[in-house]
Amino acid sequence: MLAAILLGITTVSLTPTDDIWVYPHSSDPARDANLRIWGSDDKPAATSVSDLEQFSYSFLKFPVESLTDQKPKAARLILWSVANPTFTVEQSKRAPLQVRPVSPDFTEKAWTYDQAEKLMPDASEKVVFGETSVTDISGSVPLRIEIDLLKGPGKFADYLVNAKRTGKPFALALTAGLNVTDNRSSYKIYSRDAERESLRPKLEIDY
Numbered sequence: 001m002l003a004a005i006l007l008g009i010t011t012v013s014l015t016p017t018d019d020i021w022v023y024p025h026s027s028d029p030a031r032d033a034n035l036r037i038w039g040s041d042d043k044p045a046a047t048s049v050s051d052l053e054q055f056s057y058s059f060l061k062f063p064v065e066s067l068t069d070q071k072p073k074a075a076r077l078i079l080w081s082v083a084n085p086t087f088t089v090e091q092s093k094r095a096p097l098q099v100r101p102v103s104p105d106f107t108e109k110a111w112t113y114d115q116a117e118k119l120m121p122d123a124s125e126k127v128v129f130g131e132t133s134v135t136d137i138s139g140s141v142p143l144r145i146e147i148d149l150l151k152g153p154g155k156f157a158d159y160l161v162n163a164k165r166t167g168k169p170f171a172l173a174l175t176a177g178l179n180v181t182d183n184r185s186s187y188k189i190y191s192r193d194a195e196r197e198s199l200r201p202k203l204e205i206d207y
Contacts, residue, residue, distance in 0.1 A: 022057040030108035038186040039177035045123035058174040074206040080199040081143040087185040095177035096131040102173035121173040129156040
């Protein structure tokens with residue numbers, strides 16, 4: 001914190017106002033303590049509506065009131081995976097957890113899966129804001145996952161500035177190419193409804 005002050009950096013910390021587990025057979029997509037992400041045939045996102053139900057996404061929506069009109073110097077999404085995940089380090093390297101843009105036209109209270117067709121995230125790798133792999137799953141404690149959203153190739157800084165300009169919330173989609181048919185492999189992330197506040201998703205933006 002002292003280093004940030006000396007460098008003239010202001011950090012804005014945001015928590016989701018809504019987060020959704022986007023899967024047709026989710027038991028409680030809006031209030032589940034966990035978000036789950038997996039793909040199909042090594043692909044992180046569906047390219048057609050007919051394939052959509054084979055994928056499990058998670059959507060997070062954030063407010064814009066605390067943002068500035070400036071482009072951020074850094075932006076990181078901090079997530080926590082449950083301990084003892086079903087994937088291996090090698091699987092995570094092959095299928096990193098990704099962050100993509102998605103429409104914010106959803107709420108937890110009104111969510112139904114039939115909305116997923118209209119909110120399909122772009123499957124192109126060109127839109128990915130950032131991605132990361134889990135490199136250590138030893139120990140029976142939650143795993144911290146930090147994703148640099150300015151690594152691109154997607155332009156998160158422009159996405160953020162545009163959201164502030166319009167005054168509308170912005171949303172992020174979590175995707176991954178993990179094959180759930182391979183030992184039930186998936187990313188299982190704590191949601192904003194996690195009992196422990198320290199494990200809930202957080203977006204940190206440096207100006």
